[in-house]
Amino acid sequence: MSQASTGYVPPLEDMHFVIEQVLRAPQAWSHQGAHADLDAATAREILEAGAAFAVEVLAPLNGPADLEGCHWSPEAVRTPAGFPQAWRQFVDGGWPALACDPAVGGQGLPQLLDAALSEMLVSANHAWTMYAGLLHGAYEVLRHHASPALQQRYLPEVVSGRWLATMNLTEPQAGSDLGLLRSRAVPVDPAAPMASGAAVRVSGQKIFISGGDQDLTDNIVHLVLARLPEAAPGTRGLSLFLVPKCLPDGRRNAVHCDGIEKKMGLKGSATCQMRFEQAEGWLLGEPGGGLAAMFLMMNSARLHVGLQGLGHLEAASARARAYALERTQLRAPCRPPGAPEGPADVIAWHPAMRRVLLALQARTEGARVLAYWCAQLLDEQAQHPDATRRADAAELVGLLTPVVKAFLTDLGHRGADDALGVLGGYGYIHDYGIEQHVRDSRVARLYEGTNEIQAIDLVMRKLLGRPRGLTLLLEELERTAAACRADAALLDTGRVLQQQIDLLGAGVQALREARQADAEAPLRVADDVMDGVGHVMLAWAWARIDLAAGQPGVAPALAERKRLVARHGLEHLLDASAHRWQRVRQWARPLPWVPA
Template sequence: MSYIPPLERMRFVIEQVLDAPASWRAMPDFAEVDADLAREVLEQAGRFAQDVIAPLNGPADLQGCTWQSGGTVKTPDGFPAAWRAFVEGGWPALPCAPEDGGQGLPQLLNAALFEMLVGANHAWTMYPGLLHGACEAIRHHAVPALRERYLPRVVSGEWLATMNLTEPQAGSDLGLSRTRCEPVDAAAPVANGAAVTVTGQKIFISGGDQDMTDNIVHLVLARLPGAPDGTKGLTLVLVPKILPDGRRNGAWCDGIEKKMGIKGSATAQMRFEQAEGWILGEPNAGLAAMFLMMNSARLHVGMQGLGHLEAATRIASAYAQERLQLRAPSRPAGSDAAAARGPDPIAWHPAMRRILLDLQARTEGARVIAYWTALLLDEAEHHPDAAVRAQRHDLVALLTPVVKAFLTHLGHHGANEALGVLGGHGYVHDWGIEQHVRDSRIALIYEGTNEIQAIDLLMRKVLDRPGRLALLLEVLRGEAGTLDTLAGTAADGDPAGLARWAALLRDEATTLERATATLQRERAARPDLPFLVADDYLHALGHTLLAWAWARLLRASLGDLDAARRQRLQALCAHGRDWLLPAARWRWTRIESGVPELAWPGL
């Protein structure tokens, strides 16, 4: 099935739910960005996703990438031409700073772009997925000569970039990395911009080689002679595939992985043999420099979850409306009386109806969470008030692991549920849903597995920094207060149930606060407790954020919407409240009631 971008619903979130144009007006850097410009960007992006890369998705999955002798990679047919069209359209430069050759548009619009790109063709989207993070790393850490040489070409998309972290013996534990970098001039100070040679192996490198750009900018974590053990001894090095004098550098692709999904994305095994490069940032501070790239990548990975969830939901909904099977125990009001003898669309059957409503409610709520996070990132980077920037930075830090882990979980498991709606047809390639199941699985793993994201959220972002959670509690209770005010002034008796939603949000905030206090109190006696329940905490917090998102959608539905859209949106929000939130309460209960010790495996 072809990809159809959800432009109307995306615009609704941007304009009505979040009122992003008002936020942009408060930031001088976005003074010229308004709703009309945002709509034009979304429409053009949707056209590119639907017309250019979506038709390549299924064929590329079957064809895959080809590793060739000499260490080069051929991407699927049509990928290089699509990339040239993407570059000509100026899309890589969308969120980059104008002084670097970028368009200087909000991260929110870039997030919406990537939702559509992933929904249309995840494998192709892997190639530009790291560009913005690479731009940030080079922009903030490169010496002027390196920045002038490489940043404009990465911003424009003329050259693509990679992130080289993982090694065979060092997966998530980067402190075990062995790749070495040696100063070219042993007598010169080892400092930012110093020339070095890099030797070592890296694995699972997305786009480690490809035929879409003439050069590739590899950002590599390596260890200088005498560097401290662990992550404190890692240095970030910029290693180009082609050196400035035109020579082929010693950065080689020794093979590509045969994967479960995203087969059009070349996942490379990289070998660096005295590869020439330059230190990026301060020596032995490479992980901090790389985190600019990794945090950007984590938000993009969250958009991958949303893109798959949206696409899978649409496929399942369209199929369920057309597929006639058996007689439904009840029929919607106004259904065709001539069809009363059945068979009925499977969308009318309660089991299928519940799955479809689950998928739709999660999709609409997840989009609000993701777009809100992107809007907060814009404010953290561009708001003229330093206090606002600091507050938004703290909220983004808190939300980033949730967006990465919770949305990718919803995306993969949602695609899997959508496959079940299609039955046997879902299990074959022709309908496209099985590819979404396979392609979406990797997003739960890379840029820090979801388990690591949960631990990062609970330990570093919540328990070690309680002020950040206080900001989120203020958001939840503030929305409850707004809903109460609206309910009190409603002339028609509050038919949307605003007061009930206000009470729900207050209850969610109280539960979140109480569960966190429990963990804070008991972590000294049971140091492993937060690690045991971190996944529960992240998913429970994700559902609390969904409750907030549905409340925001409900409030926005009271605006200028036609009756059918208002009814649909309010029904989805009510479904989330009545069916999905209760199903997640056990996670809070487990955290508060205490968990047993875990037995050691093999006993």
């Protein structure tokens, strides 16, 4: 195999097309104070520089780090060869601060560009990207909840990436159910009022802590969920604390990494078992406000997990396509016009492979539009001059976040697995890189709230709980369908999208009836709703691509390719969700208990 088919090639042209033509982001930036000076050319330069970092620095480390893994000793965790150096280059390039506020040392660029950067980093090296993954969340939490003294000490270090952060939530008995957490925090001065910044001693065991220890940065800022004395049971009794690995006076804090997990993938990312032994820390925000503080970072964190799905889908699909366009096996029943005849044809011409490759490409491009739109809405939520638009964007982000997290990580992992199949036996071999995408992408369906939890969030809190988000989404969907209907060349596209809108409407109606009749019923079909809504959003994304391809300024060859792929998706890839919506409408069907 040639180098081109095993290496990562950032899809810059596709990314620019989504940002500039589909989402028309440069026009939006001109209305957003913080981004008014940003233009399309500058955005392209930034992404090209990010692409160079991903290709030159991160991608070469990816396969070797998977084989090497992380090294644990009671004193320290050592990450794979090259990881610390790559981190220093990332920091020196100012990348961690891309979307942070210039007031605290950030570059103030849109979340949209940060999303595109994240896609490339994950495509090139998901394991390495895990270390950076919690910076966004830590930044938000510190900005909104840390006392001024803590902000002064920690925020510049986190924004710059000189120190990394972790999120210490999970305990052995408490995964999806944070109400069962047992870690404790005791005030240093029981007489002092328990306010943000108060000093505490934190004790407890945490598991599955990404980057709980590492050798990329000198210090690590642990954000820890724990209970103050006499806190309420359940999630209301949780508070959030900042517990650094190294204390301001240079001493090591009583924070220990007792081991790292042997995992299916992400072997370059240290997943740590942590033990806090009366470790010194400080309260962030109000007592009992731990979960609320966590939720602050949730939308952005879940969007980034969705981008991990996209990153794997893109990289694995591109590898499979490159392989299939080179590898010759058997004669194809038909050849493209003018194609040469030989003893065997490239497998990309065989119908079974064409199906897989076209589906991968259509899903990748649709997923990218959806994920980037969500990032654009985060910018709108933060930056739009009109408060109503900001509030509307927030509602849409709330509704879309579980879909982006769950549906895109499902697409990413399953797509990587389909891509593996294109390589046949070679797909099973480490050197070809695809099997690592399959293993690495699997965890994104599990962490940051399992995809089953996302489906419950979508159904119970978003579709049934907050009608405003759905109204806004339906408006956007209808607007897109109307735009298609207004163009004689896009009548089929508009018709297919309208069918999807109708399925969504009928599905939500069925859910409302279900909730009245039977509290469990919406939960029995939550997974179907997620898949159905995901397909509605793919249909919308393909329609937006089809619309954008017809705009002036799009090169004819690019426009033709975009139309072909989007219309393939609209025609061939939506039927799989019809029976899911049917199940939603049949919510009354009982579900037996599992026999022991």
